[in-house]
Amino acid sequence: MKVEELILHKTPFYLYDLEFLENTLDTAKLNAEKHNYHIHYALKANTNDRILKLIQEKGLGADCVSGNEVLKALEMGFSPTQIAFAGVGKSDEEILIGLEHDIFSFNCESIQEIEVINEIAEKQNKVAKIALRLNPNVDAKTHKHITTGLEENKFGINGWELESLIEQLPNFKNIEVTGLHFHIGSQITSMTPFKNLCIRVNEFNNWFLERNIHIQHLNLGGGLGIDYQNPEESPIPDFELFFGVFNQFLEPRPHQEIHFELGRSLVGNCGSLISKVLYVKNGIKTNFVILDAGMTELIRPALYQAYHHIENLTSSSSSLEFYDVVGPICESSDCFGKKIELQETKRGDYIKIHSTGAYGEVMASKYNLREQNPVVYL
Ligand code: LLP
Numbered sequence: 001m002k003v004e005e006l007i008l009h010k011t012p013f014y015l016y017d018l019e020f021l022e023n024t025l026d027t028a029k030l031n032a033e034k035h036n037y038h039i040h041y042a043l044k045a046n047t048n049d050r051i052l053k054l055i056q057e058k059g060l061g062a063d064c065v066s067g068n069e070v071l072k073a074l075e076m077g078f079s080p081t082q083i084a085f086a087g088v089g090k091s092d093e094e095i096l097i098g099l100e101h102d103i104f105s106f107n108c109e110s111i112q113e114i115e116v117i118n119e120i121a122e123k124q125n126k127v128a129k130i131a132l133r134l135n136p137n138v139d140a141k142t143h144k145h146i147t148t149g150l151e152e153n154k155f156g157i158n159g160w161e162l163e164s165l166i167e168q169l170p171n172f173k174n175i176e177v178t179g180l181h182f183h184i185g186s187q188i189t190s191m192t193p194f195k196n197l198c199i200r201v202n203e204f205n206n207w208f209l210e211r212n213i214h215i216q217h218l219n220l221g222g223g224l225g226i227d228y229q230n231p232e233e234s235p236i237p238d239f240e241l242f243f244g245v246f247n248q249f250l251e252p253r254p255h256q257e258i259h260f261e262l263g264r265s266l267v268g269n270c271g272s273l274i275s276k277v278l279y280v281k282n283g284i285k286t287n288f289v290i291l292d293a294g295m296t297e298l299i300r301p302a303l304y305q306a307y308h309h310i311e312n313l314t315s316s317s318s319s320l321e322f323y324d325v326v327g328p329i330c331e332s333s334d335c336f337g338k339k340i341e342l343q344e345t346k347r348g349d350y351i352k353i354h355s356t357g358a359y360g361e362v363m364a365s366k367y368n369l370r371e372q373n374p375v376v377y378l
Helices: 018-033 049-057 067-075 092-100 111-124 159-171 192-210 239-249 264-270 300-304
Strands: 013-016 038-042 061-064 083-085 105-108 128-135 175-181 217-219 257-262 271-282 287-291 310-312 320-326 335-343 350-353 375-377
Touching (some): 018 038, 067 092, 111 175, 128 159, 192 239, 310 335
Parallel strands (some): 128 175
16 A cells, blocks of 8 residues: 555554465465464454454464453354463353353363363363463563463463372363463564473473373464564564474374464564654654554553564655654653654654554553544555
8 A cells, every 4th residue: 555545544543464464374374284283373462353354264273362252263253173262360251151162172271270160061061172281481581571481470280280180180070181282472583492392392291191191282372473673574474494493393292283373473564553743842862753643552662662663654854863752642651662763754744663463453442531543454
């Protein structure tokens, strides 16, 4: 879409490039299929209907973290046999939703959760298929708010609880353990944590084998990062390298299925946030570009000091200036970036904040009674 067309839309808005998404999905699928791996899409990254529909049509499964995400996946046509339901705090009502639809797997994160699922399944006369989410204590070397696989994190069942869990399993008549589930964190750009994950998964897999517990599938989670610094140079993540690491280091049993649940790497670079400059204001140390989008549209910079590449789409100036690019919300953390180099910027310019397809629109809030954003498609 040309800039002249873009600026016909009311700002701020999310812009999604569905053709680019399709290319990303095809690349991911192609590389997964080389090793017979299955991909589930982590809905939490983006639940836009057209994005979900495209992903469903490509035949991916769904990884959900709430009853509403399970219902959304069903509404968009994902088969219940492709739906995994994770999360440390599933409510009884949410568990019922999964049971009613006979989903592929509840990814369970504590012994008490398994007890509760067993109880509810018994009342429903069902057997719930579960995967045990194990905490592998592997450092993902990413931002601390998006690290999930360390013992200090709330996620997963810890290794030292396993003996006691296995002793209790025969009491859970309405539970069938079908898989092991892992997820060490998000926005992981080095392959070393994934290699370390494989080593731990092999140990767990052997542990279960030694105890004659047949594990049908291994779910390695998501976490593959995207290049936020140079979104235009390397827009599609290196899926070949990523799946190659698992192919090299993971030692599955024959017939064990291998699943991944990718979010950011599939949708991150298909979206951007387009915003208009309301004011340019001279500060003491820096000049501020004040946008009509704020942390209510994109909270990642405020929450994780995340970097998103920022570009002025409409300035024709040949001089470059440094600005702090901020939003209109009444919080000092409502800042998209400090000392950002932009072409000289003025009121009315259009600004593109790149790589906002994942954890952008879904994390929007109504704080300051902000309106919901419209969406535009390429
Ligand atoms: N599986 C599980 C169990 C997860 O918790 C997550 C993400 C994923 C899969 C997908 O991970 P991905 O492939 O997208 O890295 N709001 C944060 C990210 C939170 C990620 C939460 N879990 C952000 O904006 O960076």
